[in-house]
Amino acid sequence: MTGNATTVIAQGTFDILHPGHVHYLAEAAAMGDELHVIIARRENVTHKERPILPDRQRRDMVDALEMVTEAHLGHTEDIFVPIERLQPDYIVLGHDQHHxxxxxxxxxxxxxxxxxxxxxxxxxxxYEGELLSTGRIIERVLAERVDEE
Structure with missing residues (x-):
């Protein structure tokens, strides 16, 4: 935490970035001065399909977003380690996260x-047809690519 800045943490997998992710991170960023995003490591994702994209690529994509102060990879064994290090004022969960x-x-x-x-x-x-879920994006890609073959 920097000085008296209000620090916010958001977290997630962020496998394929979509407008739902941007909404979540923008809302979290609006709650404070600094937004730190913890990216779940592939090996720690057990509640849904594991991410397709590598850990560092997902981190770099989230880190490139303007509202994000810094994106961090999660700890391999203890999800609370980065939270202890950052000492946030708020942890903001996504609307549909299982936590x-x-x-x-x-x-x-x-x-x-x-x-x-x-x-x-x-x-x-x-608008009609807008996809706000990584799973739905993957389903659409598979459906449309399989149909083309």
């Missing part, structure tokens, strides 16, 4: 990390 806010708050408190856990809002599609 339980109360369980995260309890885990943070047990480690002496004082921060508030918030959840971002959903982004409604701006």
């Amino acid at each position: 339980d806010e109360a369980a995260i708050a309890d885990a943070l408190a047990s480690r002496g990390i004082e921060c508030e856990v918030r959840r971002a809002s959903a982004r409604d599609p701006k």
